Amino acid sequence: MARIVKTKIEVEGRVYEETVVVDGEEPPVWEEGREFTQVGKPANRVDGRERVTGAAKYTYDVQPAGMLYAAVLRCPHPHARLVSLDTSEAEKLPGVRAVLSKENAPDIGWYGGAGKLFDEELRFAGEEVAVVAADDLDTARDALKLITVEYETLPFVTDLEAAARPGAPQVHPQGNVLKNDGEEGELYTRGDVDKGFKSADVVVEATYRTPTALHNSFETHGAAAAWEGDELTIWESTQYLFGVRGRVATSLKVPLSKVRVISEFMGGGFGSKGQTLKTPVLTALLAKATGRPVKLMLNRHEENLLTGNRGETVQRLKIGAKKDGTLTAIDLEVLYNMGAYGMWAGAVAGPAKELYSCRNVRTKTLGVRTNLGTHAAFRAPGFVEGTFPLESAVDDLCRQLNMDPVEFRKKNHAEKDQVSDSEYTAKNLLQCYDMALEKHAEAGRALSTAPVRYRPSNLKRGTGMASQVWSGGGGPPAHAIVRLNSDGTVEVMCATQDIGTGVKTALSQVVAEELGVLLEQVRFRLGDTQKGPFAPASWGSITVPSVGPAVRSAAQDARRQLLDIASYFFETPAGKLEVKEGFVTIEGREESRRSIEEIISEIGDYMILGKGFRGPNPTEPLRTWGAQIADVEVDEETGQVRVLRVVAVHDVGRVLNPKGLSSQLYGGILQGLGYGLTEERRVDEHLGVVVNANLEDYKIPTMADAPQMLVGAVNLADTAANHIGSKGAGEPPIIPTAAAIANAVYDATGVRVYELPITPARLLEALKNRNQTES
């Protein structure tokens, strides 16, 4: 009988209480040290072939017969009121099939009621004014030029600090600074910070700045929609199939059962596709209006204006320690840029609260609205921003105390979670430090990347480190079905999504392991709300720890049924049977083995249906940990920083697929490197517009920027977390990289750069100040 259980789930620094239906028993825990046949073995992507042949169909590639192309007219002003709108000329253009705007579209609320699908007041440059569907994209874009709009421009603010000041132009009538229970900002206090600083021998205090970072998923946001009668199919590049389904159903007032959402292959999201943008609703409305399928993919410029970002921060941080290195107080005040419609501030204070043992901590986070595109979760939102100042300040403390940075961190190791005052399910951060140090020492001197011919004499080397805390424990609800066909093949049905991380492969390994079949026998069907039961959004590094236990539970159910059937034909109790590599055997009697196919086909064209679910979380906090060490080479004449090597060791529980894990770590490090050195959105404060919403001037790392990366995992099962012992690995590796690089730059030059990214402009400025002080 189903039970109702309440459980806590933490996603990206925010804790939710979920009510979970538990229907059945969960499988026993895979204990640490258990021998596996599939889990933990390096596996190639199960869908590798589709990816290397161009056969993989992404949302961008969907072209149902008769499909129309859509394009959006966007407000060019940072803040304006729509005075008049005339779409008649656009409608007359041959090839144009529909034009939607606030004049004729249904009145659909958006942004939690703070905006609309088509609003009269437009709060950032890029907000939707009208959308056109036409026979081809060029015609749709031609039509946009025929729409005449009159705007009344309004006062705007794009500068974060200016927006937080009293008297700033108001983005919304309720004010720019987010309120919690009527108070501005989110406050957290433990202990007595003032007392803590009084007892400190050394104090570091500074203001740090981090940039607005743009996700730049390579597949832009977008959707295609097709109606068949009153049933709607949406193809959407999303991290959350059911989120899209719910939003579309609510917006269009259609039942959930009539909306199908598909995202079989997905070209990257990094958090930005956890939200549902207006695209699926716009395409559905246009498809309804024209009676034809409609596709709307954003272009790169739009992608970088309005699909989310890691909000910029200004952080005032003060930390103190005793002579022996004991941290005595941390005081942090954060301004966080949420853009025009932000409803939550990034959990920037997370690292200050949790990374180190410290009795006295005070944090204040102010989420601030500005007339810019709304922020979104971006791979470890908040913690990436918050780790840079904290780890920079810790590095400064170590230098002032003349203390080894690892020794300092071990000294201030937090044995338990100080926020909830409870033990963690597992914490192997000390092993991360030791393993990282060992790898770093073994690797020897990093090779210079400067060509010999051009190698200047004044290159400076430096090494720096940083560490990381993050959630990543997942939780319910998640469900799966395993179908065991009469020919012995296995289909896993689960409407989760593989956003490029390789979870499809890792989850297939879990099913193969539990069922006792080969990986090749498993076909994992995901990315379609009609092809499987509910799974949560792929964000917060939760897919493996949420869906993994569910698919294992379904596989266990299928295995149990298989053995019950086999028991009849083997005339042996099920408890004496085992399944290995697709064969059932009586324990200890190899000659008895019969293939799954033989057994099931005994009872004809039968399909075994296994059903599985994700059980509740333990009450203890679930965390992932890690440490990274960066070696850099700084050209003091040109201000260029090259990262030569990054060593990364993370504690994410049991590793399901080491090959996939390495790729996640490489990817996190490279995005962290971009955040540290090259990536920043630039905004003209006078005009209120973004000037580099493209892949030319928003610079992500190239292959030539990639350092040598030595990565690893502690790889100890977190058996208290869930019964597969695994946690998420998507977000942890991006968190400490920029901070480690900044500390390495300091080590190389003696210059502390307080603002990311560390560009030649910033570093040369800092070096100039150093040189002036020296001379």
Next chain:
Amino acid sequence: MQSIQRQEIQVTVNKEAYRVPVPNRRTLLDLLRQDLSLTGTKKVCDMGHCGACTVLLDGVPVLSCLTLAVTCEGAQITTVEGLAGPDGTLSPLQQAFIDCDGFQCGFCTPGQLVSATALLNDNPAPSREEITAYMAGNLCRCGAYSGIADAIEQAAEQGKEA
């Protein structure tokens, strides 16, 4: 005067000949994706910044987003769909991308594979530095670069043995 804003062109894509009318303003990328339904080649920036749309034009890697289709009269084009053998056998490079996990989301992969194919055509045994220099125009947001470089080395190594 009504000027002529479309032409009929003849192109060969992956050894298959096509005769298609194209608007003058259609790029080769859109021709491939919209008109020929060869959606393997990806549109990422559409401005020449990322390399995702790389195809071979008469054997030379170019950006199909910056190539107007009308200029491709008589051209031989190879896209990611043309890299495997006629029976579907993966090229050593394609297999190496799978073996070395030379992708994550896979959206830049077609362009990476086409560039890497051209690299090995030009230079069957490239050094790591040569790989990096040749591939620097193919961006990957997921950061799969080390797997990609490993895959190219693996395929080159296999080429040596063959």
Next chain:
Amino acid sequence: MNNFSYTKAGTPGEAVSALAATEGAVILAGGTDLVPLMKEEIVNPSTLVDITTWEPRAGIESQGGGLLIHALTPLSALASNERVGRDYRALADACNLAATPQLRNMGTIGGNLLQQTRCWYYRGDQPCRLKGGEVCFARNGENEKHAIFLNAPGTSFCVSAHPSDPAPALLALNARVEGEAPGGPFDMALEELFALPTDERRSFTTLPANGVITGVLLPAPQPGSRSLYLKAMPRAAWAFALASVALYVEVEGDTVKEARIALGGVAPIPFRAHRVEHDLRGSRVSGLDYRELAEALTADASPLSQNGYKAPLLRGLFRRALLQLLG
């Protein structure tokens, strides 16, 4: 992208006639600059005159002891050409450091010299003065990537930085350009091709109206000559120069017989640092003070609000160039 007509020109003469005959006609060569500008609808040709199949096509040939580089020669061909690498090293370096392999395969040397600025206001929606508007938005806006020379309001209304890598290299190598215009063939020093924009001529070149570039000429290599091109980028590859230096010297014994310095990425046009060249010319190599020369190079710099770093960066690059060519 707006609609346009399309025609092919079989010869430079045909191209010039087509340009002259059709209002709004524009030449299409490699397309790496033009096509993005058309997509942004910053350039809206009525007709594209495709010259990619004209004769003579791409190629590098000896001429008068030097080299004639046909206008359609892609940068990749220059980067890998043995003779360019040996005798005109700065040009090979510049072509290797420019853009990406794919763009170097497409982009032609003629088109590279005529490319538009990468200024984000010019490329964006703002009606900047270069596009026929009234204002340079970068002057008091986001100008970290912009010019530190030739940027005073009375000197240039545009403060963008010139993006070409080959252009400074060719300037230092004393290249000439030849072409065809309605008035007949023309030939000029490359230095004369580049000019700051004016309200009458909102471009960076003096290319005659309806004219085309057909080739770039490099003089015969001189005894004791060497050259190089150094470029600073915001990431390890694939970026336009934050600053670049092309340096050419002829050395006889301990004497600098000739020196030419050209700078990229620091002014609206690539330009020669004549004063420092003068300081170098005739000097004894052993007596040179690189630090002093570098200071002299940026003595006239007038940074904008965000790009003060470009002066020390340029000095660093220049000292390194001197060190590498002169020891």
